[in-house]
Amino acid sequence: MESGAGSIKSSRGQSAIAIWTPGLNDSGNSLAGTVAAQNLFHFTGRSIFG
Secondary structure, three states, X not given: OOOOXXXXXXXXXXXXXXXEEOOEOOOOOEHHHHHHHHHHHHHHOOOOOO
């Protein structure tokens, strides 16, 4: 069984996304999921920081 990581990102009161991918970085975070979330929030002009 492959290990993986999941995360939930949200833009307060506007949107949320759940991501799960098998590839992890040295900190145990999802490689592709982190990039996907960054691209999504950049593309939409939203921020996870409010």
